[in-house]
Amino acid sequence: MIELRPTREEDARVFFNGRPSQSMMGVSLVDNGIVVGMVGVYIVLNSFHLFIEKNAELKYYKRHLIKGARMIFSMLDGYMIPVYATIGKEDGAELMLRHFGFKPYRGEVYIRG
Numbered sequence: 001m002i003e004l005r006p007t008r009e010e011d012a013r014v015f016f017n018g019r020p021s022q023s024m025m026g027v028s029l030v031d032n033g034i035v036v037g038m039v040g041v042y043i044v045l046n047s048f049h050l051f052i053e054k055n056a057e058l059k060y061y062k063r064h065l066i067k068g069a070r071m072i073f074s075m076l077d078g079y080m081i082p083v084y085a086t087i088g089k090e091d092g093a094e095l096m097l098r099h100f101g102f103k104p105y106r107g108e109v110y111i112r113g
Contacts, residue, residue, distance in 0.1 A: 002064045003030045011035045027068040039068035050085040083112040
């Protein structure tokens, strides 16, 4: 069973095999105590950059990724700062961004807010 929880420093360190390269906040998707995915934002200058990272097995848990993204957006809605995202190569990535209110910005980069 997948559990969603705020990302802890240890979650990020284990999942990314070291400390993340930038400041971030996120939601960890945990299965039996193991972080199998993460949805969050990197904080870069005066903007947020959305990321969704998962291992191969998590493709069967798209619903949990969407729940995690909703949790992130509910945290970010109080900020008046844009959120950027780059379309991944996976099927449905663009549709998912549009579902969350992202609009084309430049090339593969989308913006929300």
